Each structure stands twice: as C-alpha cells, then as structure tokens.
Amino acid sequence: MRRSLVDVVGEEHVLTDSRTAGYSVDWTGRYRGLTPAVVRPRDTAQVAAVLALCATAAMPVVPQGGNTGLVGGGVPRSGELVLSLERLDRLGPVDRDATQVTAEAGVTLQRLADAHPDLDFGVAIASRHSATVGGAIATNAGGLRVLRYGPMRAQIRGIETVLSDGTVLSHLSGLVKDNTGYDYPSLLAGSEGTLAVVTKARLRLVPRPRDPVVALLGLPGLADLHSLAVRAVREIPGLVSAEFFTSTGLDVLLRHTDLTPPLSVPTDAYLLLEVSDAGAMEALAELAGDLPAAVASGAAERARLWAYRERHPEAAGFLAPPLKLDVSVPAARWVELATRIGDVVAAVDTGARVITFGHVADGNVHVNIAPGAEADGRHQDAVFGFVADLGGSISAEHGIGALKAAWLPLSRTAAERALFARIRAAFDPAGILNPSVLPR
Amino acid sequence: MRRSLVDVVGEEHVLTDSRTAGYSVDWTGRYRGLTPAVVRPRDTAQVAAVLALCATAAMPVVPQGGNTGLVGGGVPRSGELVLSLERLDRLGPVDRDATQVTAEAGVTLQRLADAHPDLDFGVAIASRHSATVGGAIATNAGGLRVLRYGPMRAQIRGIETVLSDGTVLSHLSGLVKDNTGYDYPSLLAGSEGTLAVVTKARLRLVPRPRDPVVALLGLPGLADLHSLAVRAVREIPGLVSAEFFTSTGLDVLLRHTDLTPPLSVPTDAYLLLEVSDAGAMEALAELAGDLPAAVASGAAERARLWAYRERHPEAAGFLAPPLKLDVSVPAARWVELATRIGDVVAAVDTGARVITFGHVADGNVHVNIAPGAEADGRHQDAVFGFVADLGGSISAEHGIGALKAAWLPLSRTAAERALFARIRAAFDPAGILNPSVLPR
Structure with a gap:
C-alpha cells in the first residue's frame, strides 16, 4: 500500500518516520496515537486517489487540518492513517460583488479574514492563524461572532468534497439560494471528519465594519x-x-x-x-x-x-493542566449554569479551580477546570450531567471527538444516535472515515 | 387499515369522501391526483401512530401543510395517503430573552410574525397567511428577507420530527450552539417531505425594526x-x-x-x-x-x-395560465440572466410574455411566463438549460417537486443524486415518504 500511496502523492509526502509524531498528538497533548503513515496530497484528485486506496484496503483514515481541535477528534487513536490537508492551501480571487471566495481545505481562517481590505470572514476563533477551512467546517467552528454571522455552517456557499470511495462531489458556483435536493454541506459542518473529506469551499465574506x-x-x-x-x-x-x-x-x-x-x-x-x-x-x-x-x-x-x-483560554493552564469543557444551555437557564457551575465541580473535587468565560448571547459557557484531583471523568460527569438537566448541550462548539464520546447519550437519544449511524453509512459505506469518533 | 387510522385520529379526521378533493390538488391547479384518504392527526403521538401503520402497510404518504407549494410536491400524485398537519396548530409562549418560540407544524408563518409586538419572524413569503411551519421547513422557504435573516433553515433552533417507522426525535430546547453530532434539522430543511415529518420546531424570532x-x-x-x-x-x-x-x-x-x-x-x-x-x-x-x-x-x-x-406574482396570470419558474445564478452572472432570459424564452415560443422579478441580492430571479405556445416542457428546457450554463440552480426557493424533477440532473450530478438516494434510505428505509419527489 505504501508504494501505491507514493505513486499518488510522491515519496516525500508519505511520512512514516519521526515526522509523523507532530500529526499524531493533538495540541492539548492529551490525545496521541500511532499512525502507519501521514499522507499529504496536493489536490482534490490526489485526495480522491488516496481515499480510494484506503477504502480498498479497509484502512481507516483521520482527516486532519490545522490540528487545533480540543476534543481529540483529529488525531489517530486506533492506528488510522492521517490524511493531512495542509498542502491544499490555495485561495482563489475574492469575488467582491458576491462577497465570496473559494478556498482549499488547508487555507487558514486568518487568510480569509485578510483576503480583501473591505471584507472580513464572519467566523473568528482564537486559533484562526492555524485552524483551516476544512477543519473549521468539520467541527462547525463558532467563536466570537456567531451572534452576528452564525457558525461555519452559515458561511458555506458551496463545497467540494470527496467520499470515502473516491467519488468527488463538486458544487462550488456560490449560490445563495439553491433548493435542489438535500443540503448535505450543512450536514458536513460539524460531522467531525466522519462523512466525507472537504477539499474546497466557496465561502461567504462579510462587509468589514468601518468604525467598530x-x-x-x-x-x-x-x-x-x-x-x-x-x-x-x-x-x-x-x-x-x-x-x-x-x-x-x-x-x-x-x-x-x-x-x-x-x-x-x-x-x-x-x-x-x-x-x-x-x-x-x-x-x-x-x-x-x-x-x-x-x-x-x-x-x-x-x-x-x-x-x-x-487570553482567558490560557488562564486555567497557569494553575494546573486544564480540563477544557464547552457547553451551552437555553437562554432561560444560563444564569443558573454560570452561577452554580463552581459548586457543581466543587462537589466532586474540592480543590478544583473553575474559570468560566465565553459567548453569553449564545448560551455558551467555556468551563475551564484546573483540577485538584485526578481527572478521571468525575468532572465531566458532574458538569455534563448538570448541563443535561438544564436542557443543554455537552458540546456547544468543540465537538464530541474522543473527550466527550462517553457522554454523548446525555445530549442525544438512542434513536438519534441510531439515525447518526445510518446517515454515516449512507456517506461512507466502507466505514473508514474517522472511526474513533461519533456513533457507527 | 381505515379502521386502524380511525382508531388513532377519530372518525371525523380520516376523510375519504369529496372533502379529500381540496387536499388532492395544489393551489396552482396544475398538479392533482387521487388519495385513498386524508388523515388529520392532532398531535405528535398521532402522527407517529399513523406513520407506523403506513410503514407496516407499505402505504406511501404525502405530508401536507398549508398546501401553498408551487411545484406539485405536496399533493398525492400516485395514490399516496395525505397526512395533513393542519391540526397541529399550537403556538407556545414567546421566550423574549431567547427570542424564540416553539410552534407546531401547522402554525402559519403569519402567526409567528404576530406572536410578539417587539419581535418578528425572519422569513416573509407571499403565502405567509396560509403557509405553515412544517411546509416552510420542508421547502426551506426563502422570500423577501433572506439577505438579512437567511432562509427557513437558518431560523431552526430545535426540531421535533417523526421518522416513517413512527420513531419520534425531539430536540427542542432551543440551543443556539450545539455541536453534538449531525445537524439533521438542516437537512430536513428543503427535503420536501421525503426524510421525516416535522411536528414541531423551536424557531428564532428577530427584533422587530423600530423605524423601517x-x-x-x-x-x-x-x-x-x-x-x-x-x-x-x-x-x-x-x-x-x-x-x-x-x-x-x-x-x-x-x-x-x-x-x-x-x-x-x-x-x-x-x-x-x-x-x-x-x-x-x-x-x-x-x-x-x-x-x-x-x-x-x-x-x-x-x-x-x-x-x-x-403583486408581481399575479401579473403573468392576467395574460395566460402562467408557468412559474424560479432560478438563481452566481452574482457575476445575474445581469446576463436577467437581461437575456426574454430572448431565451422567445427562441422556443415567440408568442410568450416573460415577466421577471425577485430577490436581486440573492441572485434569485422569478421567471414567470405567459406562454404563447403549449407548455410541453420546452420553456423549462430553454430556461433551465440557460441557467445551468450560467452555473445556476433550477430551483432557488420553490423546490424540485413534480415540476422540475426531469431537470434535476442540470443542477445535481449523478453522484450527488446517488448520495441523495442513500441519505433518503437512511431516514426512511420503508420508502413511504413522498415517493414522487426527489431521487430514490
């Protein structure tokens, strides 16, 4: 199989030596694994060829963008091959009349923001200098302006994606309105690399405020x-x-x-x-x-x-290796969440320090914990259980990944999880895409 | 089967007599068919029970809201049972802090707009006094303010839906941010009643402008x-x-x-x-x-x-029984579309009168034709072919339904249509939901 991969992307882009290390651990350092190879295609055709080879060999694959995820969803945890999209980094010309641009999966969000002096990109997240279009779509990134512009899903005006059997779906002409069947790009947003590999997106830009x-x-x-x-x-x-x-x-x-x-x-x-x-x-x-x-x-x-x-995401790290949880609740329960969360954590770990911050208008609270006791799941049990009782979500922005997999039933019923598995099989019958996350 | 349906919804809500006529023809009068029965459940449990009976009996079903669709997607065309959601018409209290409200599928869009003096509903369409929440979601209704508030898809903050086997999926707590698996409500928006039956939705309201x-x-x-x-x-x-x-x-x-x-x-x-x-x-x-x-x-x-x-939608009707097409193109091609469409139609029907109007900022043009010659598909061939050449969509807002089924390949590739069919099977393995529209 290595030979076939080399035929597709070239010798220097099938990594099997120590250079795989950086691709095999997430940036929190909490999730790491081994990978048989890191493959770095240069374009959509190469992505399709690599996936077709993997499907034939039943080789599981983790797609990876800027590797800035916070829940261990973008690194190999069970010997998956890493499909790095970093070399798909071409950014098309800005269409000023349409206020749109076409970007390959490996383009960083900051490059979108810098693409035109009069226009900005609607999604701003702390990791925007490293986080990429593909990863931000796969996680439906939110951030500091969801209130005004919506999350990543709301920026998509077209998409090019590759199914696990190598089929390329391309729908990039940038239509604002297009009711011609199922809006699968919306579903890909937040699918954590389990449905298809995004290779390009046509994205909305927004007028840059003149005097903010x-x-x-x-x-x-x-x-x-x-x-x-x-x-x-x-x-x-x-x-x-x-x-x-x-x-x-x-x-x-x-x-x-x-x-x-x-x-x-x-x-x-x-x-x-x-x-x-x-x-x-x-x-x-x-x-x-x-x-x-x-x-x-x-x-x-x-x-x-x-x-x-x-700078608040740094704060808990000054006290201890932090546990970064990210939850949301209905508006009517927000005050209860924000004022009681400290006690909820203290009940299972009296030595813990809890720092909260986030996006108040979205019901979204980042709960960063500097644990006093071993992080053995008790903090998650307490926080996620409390959030579920408030009718909330155990993942507002970051996704489920590895960190929250055990608690998904708090936010999604058995019937919903069964539907997820069927949807997944519809996109990826071979079952090779990011098998360690979300229900199968 | 009639007996079982009566047991669920009551004698007076299983219509099999002349009262089925109004449910069996769309309001343009162009699409009509016969139905064995119109069933009018009162709540989600009744919807689930009716669908479970239909799945067991392999009885195809057309869900129907306000029956204001323009493409023949909501009426029985091949002997389907009509599942009318009109009696699910309860509107919950407005949550002013969250600027949200929960509405059953049969609530009209106008009732949402009137629900609170300080708040408005973001989607405004001409048929808003009859069109309902369920139908507007199923067609991803757009209208006069998509530019500012997005289409129906962007208003959904939660959904309750019934799968064809009677499984109820309820996710209504009104979370603005919720990355916990696949966002299937986005997919239901625009699915034309083929994936699941929407029974309730938690919907965003927007601040009502003070001095427009x-x-x-x-x-x-x-x-x-x-x-x-x-x-x-x-x-x-x-x-x-x-x-x-x-x-x-x-x-x-x-x-x-x-x-x-x-x-x-x-x-x-x-x-x-x-x-x-x-x-x-x-x-x-x-x-x-x-x-x-x-x-x-x-x-x-x-x-x-x-x-x-x-009043423009009325105009072509003063000249002849109109053909109402609804297309969109990328911003860069809009002028070409809007200025050349008359000639494109004239080339196949010299006697036709073409009236265009619509949503210029969305790339969306309503092409209303008062034909001079028989409406045998040649107008669609000409208009949709032209639009496809411009990289556009044969349905900006109205959906595919019966009217545009033959031309879907102009907007969607064979690979996309095959994916649609697999997605559909994931939601509706029995294959009973609105079988006459979209690929199976």
Missing part, C-alpha cells in the same frame, strides 16, 4: 450581566459580539500575565460588547448607564480590551 | 440595478430587502389592477430597498443620488410601495 467600537462593562454579578446582554441583542442592531468573563479568571490573568486591571473599580462580572459602527454608540451608552466601563474605537485600543477576553 | 424605511428607485436598466443592489448590500448594514421588478411586469399590473405609477417618470427597472432603521437613511440617500425615487417610512406608505413588488 468595543466596550467593556463591569457588573456586580452574572444575573445582571445576562440581562444586559439580552437587552443588547434586542436593542443594538449592529451588535457583533457579546462576551463575558469573571473576576476569577481575570485575577489569574492579572497575576500571571502583563495585563493590568481593565476598569478603575474591580467588579465580579465583565461584559465585552463589540458593535459594528459608531452609529450604535448611542444605544450602547444608554445600555451602559452608570456602570464602570472602558470604551475603545481605535484598532489598538480595541485589541487591548479584547485581550482580556481572548 | 422603504425606498423604490427607478433605474435605466438591469445592469445598473444590479450594481446598485450590490453596493447597497456592502454599504448599508441595516439592509433587510433588495427586490426588483421591471417595466414589463409593472405595465401589466397598471393595466389590470388599481395600482398607479409609482414614480413620476417611468423607467425600465425598479429596485426596492428596505432598511431596518432610519439611521440608515443617509447611506440610502447617498446611494440613490439623483435617481427617480419614492421613500416611505410610515406603515401604510411602506405597504403601498411593497405592493408593486408583492
């Missing part, structure tokens, strides 16, 4: 914060982001980084709002009232305020 | 109109709608209705823009420049301007 404004508001607690965020969504049409963090995470950052206190008065809860243009300033000021606040309109000042939120 | 403004601009031609629409999308963040029609349709309406000329000077092409608040007026005025224009901010005046666009 960022405000950081201090609030006495999370209930007040949630009320204000809900009002902001309703009353500020130009709202792009509504993010939160608390004094717990901020205090850690102030101790361990060069950040200085953002407001003159410390408060318990912090709400960061970004609006797309200065025209929304009035509504913003009315909303903020007498709250302690910092407002920024220049790029450097905006970045300075954003840093308080964007 | 409508402007009708007159332009010398469709190329200028398209340029201006593209600029509007880029430069007016509060843009909700960008619609167009031409003097051809307007002249027919002025002759056959009580409408009077909208502008002091007649022009060839008309662009209707709606912006969500008066704050966008300045950008609108800059855009309009010296063009002939009418601007409306009061509700009655807005409705008066909208009427010119909203």
